[in-house]
Amino acid sequence: xxxxxxxxxxxxxxxxxxxxxxxxxxxxxxxxxxxxxxxxxxxxxxxxxxxxxxxxxxxxxxxxxxxxxxxxxxxxxxxxxxxxxxxxxxxxxxxxxxxxxxxxxxxxxxxxxxxxxxxxxxxxxxxxxxxxxxxxxxxxxxxxxxxxxxxxxxxxxxxxxxxxxxxxxxxxxxxxxxxxxxxxxxxxxxxxxxxxxxxxxxxxxxxxxxxxxxxxxxxxxxxxxxxxxxxxxxxxxxxxxxxxxxxxxxxxxxxxxxxxxxxxxxxxxxxxxxxxxxxxxxxxxxxxxxxxxxxxxxxxxxxxxxxxxxxxxxxxxxxxxxxxxxxxxxxxxxxxxxxxxxxxxxxxxxxxxxxxxxxxxxxxxxxxxxxxxxxxxxx
Amino acid sequence: xxxxxxxxxxxxxxxxxxxxxxxxxxxxxxxxxxxxxxxxxxxxxxxxxxxxxxxxxxxxxxxxxxxxxxxxxxxxxxxxxxxxxxxxxxxxxxxxxxxxxxxxxxxxxxxxxxxxxxxxxxxxxxxxxxxxxxxxxxxxxxxxxxxxxxxxxxxxxxxxxxxxxxxxxxxxxxxxxxxxxxxxxxxxxxxxxxxxxxxxxxxxxxxxxxxxxxxxxxxxxxxxxxxxxxxxxxxxxxxxxxxxxxxxxxxxxxxxxxxxxxxxxxxxxxxxxxxxxxxxxxxxxxxxxxxxxxxxxxxxxxxxxxxxxxxxxxxxxxxxxxxxxxxx
Numbered sequence: 059x060x061x062x063x064x065x066x067x068x069x070x071x072x073x074x075x076x077x078x079x080x081x082x083x084x085x086x087x088x089x090x091x092x093x094x095x096x097x098x099x100x101x102x103x104x105x106x107x108x109x110x111x112x113x114x115x116x117x118x119x120x121x122x123x124x125x126x127x128x129x130x131x132x133x134x135x136x137x138x139x140x141x142x143x144x145x146x147x148x149x150x151x152x153x154x155x156x157x158x159x160x161x162x163x164x165x166x167x168x169x170x171x172x173x174x175x176x177x178x179x180x181x182x183x184x185x186x187x188x189x190x191x192x193x194x195x196x197x198x199x200x201x202x203x204x205x206x207x208x209x210x211x212x213x214x215x216x217x218x219x220x221x222x223x224x225x226x227x228x229x230x231x232x233x234x235x236x237x238x239x240x241x242x243x244x245x246x247x248x249x250x251x252x253x254x255x256x257x258x259x260x261x262x263x264x265x266x267x268x269x270x271x272x273x274x275x276x277x278x279x280x281x282x283x284x285x286x287x288x289x290x291x292x293x294x295x296x297x298x299x300x301x302x303x304x305x306x307x308x309x310x311x312x313x314x315x316x317x318x319x320x321x322x323x324x325x326x327x328x329x330x331x332x333x334x335x336x337x338x339x340x341x342x343x344x345x346x347x348x349x350x351x352x353x354x355x356x357x358x359x360x361x362x363x364x365x366x367x368x369x370x371x372x373x374x375x376x377x378x379x380x381x382x383x384x385x386x387x388x389x390x391x392x393x394x395x396x397x398x399x400x401x402x403x404x405x406x407x408x409x410x411x412x413x414x415x416x417x418x419x420x421x422x423x424x425x426x427x428x429x430x431x432x433x434x435x436x437x
Numbered sequence: 438x439x440x441x442x443x444x445x446x447x448x449x450x451x452x453x454x455x456x457x458x459x460x461x462x463x464x465x466x467x468x469x470x471x472x473x474x475x476x477x478x479x480x481x482x483x484x485x486x487x488x489x490x491x492x493x494x495x496x497x498x499x500x501x502x503x504x505x506x507x508x509x510x511x512x513x514x515x516x517x518x519x520x521x522x523x524x525x526x527x528x529x530x531x532x533x534x535x536x537x538x539x540x541x542x543x544x545x546x547x548x549x550x551x552x553x554x555x556x557x558x559x560x561x562x563x564x565x566x567x568x569x570x571x572x573x574x575x576x577x578x579x580x581x582x583x584x585x586x587x588x589x590x591x592x593x594x595x596x597x598x599x600x601x602x603x604x605x606x607x608x609x610x611x612x613x614x615x616x617x618x619x620x621x622x623x624x625x626x627x628x629x630x631x632x633x634x635x636x637x638x639x640x641x642x643x644x645x646x647x648x649x650x651x652x653x654x655x656x657x658x659x660x661x662x663x664x665x666x667x668x669x670x671x672x673x674x675x676x677x678x679x680x681x682x683x684x685x686x687x688x689x690x691x692x693x694x695x696x697x698x699x700x701x702x703x704x705x706x707x708x709x710x711x712x713x714x715x716x717x718x719x720x721x722x723x724x725x726x727x728x729x730x731x732x733x734x735x736x737x738x739x740x741x742x743x744x745x746x747x748x749x750x751x752x753x754x755x756x757x758x759x760x761x762x763x764x765x
Contacts, residue, residue: 174543176541176542177544178545185546196530197503199506200502200508200514201506201507204507204511207512208512212510226526230496234494238491392540392543393579400677401676
């Protein structure tokens with residue numbers, strides 16, 4: 059005897075297509091004011107990113123991982139969150155950080171090499187940047203399990219890339235989330251490239267979303283360049299988590315328009331025509347066109363939003379660059395709740411030695427000299 | 438006071454602290470109904486429910502990784518790793534995240550998890566069940582590492598570890614899980630982390646041991662009636678109580694260190710380095726190490742050839758005494 063034990067299907071959601079044409083019936087209900095706010099954050103995130111690249115080229119910032127092209131994944135999902143939801147980001151989530159309330163100044167400080175940039179203000183539930191790929195997924199699952207234990211209605215939301223789905227911790231995190239019905243939303247920004255490895259060489263699965271099925275959780279693929287689709291899928295996933303129905307894996311199908319990091323040169327492995335095709339699908343262009351068509355914004359508002367974003371970013375850079383330097387001995391001060399005897403001695407030694415050290419080279423230059431290409435693994 | 442072995446003392450510590458602190462949860466393989474393969478969590482699921490004593494899927498990285506997540510949002514997870522040989526999938530979580538979160542967030546986020554894990558050989562077990570990987574964690578900034586030497590010590594140190602705000606790896610020497618029985622107070626008591634214990638004062642030679650080998654060191658001393666040995670139980674191997682070690686070596690001028698783990702770059706190496714930095718001119722003889730070899734721990738038939746023993750300790754002490762400047 060042979061029979062089918064189970065069969066599944068994977069849904070794809072697109073609401074706003076690349077020409078700015080909207081499927082009004084499936085469009086989530088969002089007020090014009092909130093639409094304008096979403097637009098503002100899309101522009102702010104892009105402006106932040108453009109500026110960061112410039113700063114890096116000018117030697118004013120260390121290695122930076124740009125996020126150009128993935129703005130809708132971040133703004134669409136983060137707008138669906140509630141204040142008490144916890145976010146476990148990877149390292150490209152500048153848009154999510156800013157929506158959660160972390161200032162661009164803090165983010166710049168971090169990428170400029172100042173750890174205090176990741177001293178997230180109290181009351182903002184977003185973890186620091188996680189550079190290792192995939193290892194932060196179980197943290198989100200654990201937080202979700204804790205919310206269940208504590209009877210809190212929060213959701214743990216985790217961001218990662220297509221590369222992370224190959225890591226063992228992706229499996230552990232989604233498996234635990236399934237077994238314990240953890241209130242989690244796993245948002246995979248499938249930007250199709252893990253440094254130089256295309257997603258088809260990352261997995262033989264037709265989609266990443268279908269991996270959810272193996273863990274007994276919900277999975278969906280959305281157009282990651284469509285703010286509405288991302289917002290809607292995230293809202294539904296959050297609702298599912300909050301009402302005790304467990305976790306969701308959302309695959310945001312998108313594209314990394316820029317290099318992996320400022321130390322990478324994607325021309326070596328990627329066809330320029332492919333990039334050109336994806337530029338046509340730009341998440342911001344289509345949203346802007348739609349909002350103009352719907353008269354939510356107009357050229358005057360667009361100009362104002364853009365110039366305000368420029369000003370905000372310039373101010374953030376100024377603040378970041380003029381921040382009081384952190385003392386080098388800071389490296390000793392956050393290892394343990396209170397400093398150990400051995401660390402006290404090493405701290406004193408560092409204090410003595412700091413007086414005779416002359417800074418000769420920045421970290422960024424030494425990375426360049428070493429020919430480092432991918433010191434950040436691709437998510 | 439009741440006579441208890443180490444398994445019972447550890448169980449007692451967990452039971453008492455779980456009663457005191459509702460945020461303590463236990464997660465690990467077979468920790469629930471089965472009570473753990475060594476029975477350290479026996480009866481706790483029945484007493485506190487399976488929401489607090491969680492049988493996890495079989496994934497060490499998942500156990501510690503979810504533990505980190507729980508600790509970030511306010512719980513105090515106790516993660517049990519079934520055997521030290523299986524801790525390696527979780528080492529990434531410990532080294533890359535648990536140890537770094539406080540530093541990475543400049544104090545905003547902390548990960549006060551506790552990892553419990555059996556350690557060491559001496560029970561004639563399979564491969565990966567007789568190893569001593571403590572050095573990997575001692576070499577990791579941001580983590581504390583504790584190894585108790587008996588039931589009384591185990592209870593007091595585990596209670597302290599459960600009250601810590603930093604990540605702690607608590608290694609339980611399986612050779613002495615049931616080999617020592619002694620009086621253990623019924624109530625909760627804390628033995629502070631980071632402080633070594635001078636078990637016996639002496640003037641001739643300092644003998645440093647931790648975990649299972651404290652018992653063996655005592656046996657060795659018993660047989661060395663003519664030599665006045667000072668015995669130190671390190672208790673916490675990270676951070677190391679340098680002061681106690683140095684004070685003792687300055688007094689005796691001689692030192693023997695017992696360490697089951699492979700010799701090269703083990704804890705004994707670091708202790709010798711600290712002695713060199715702070716008490717070199719007090720030394721009357723080269724420091725001796727009684728260590729495991731830089732080999733894979735042999736299976737049951739040859740295991741004893743690898744492990745330290747009272748005889749090996751005695752012979753090291755005798756050598757140190759013989760080599761000492763001015764010795765006849």
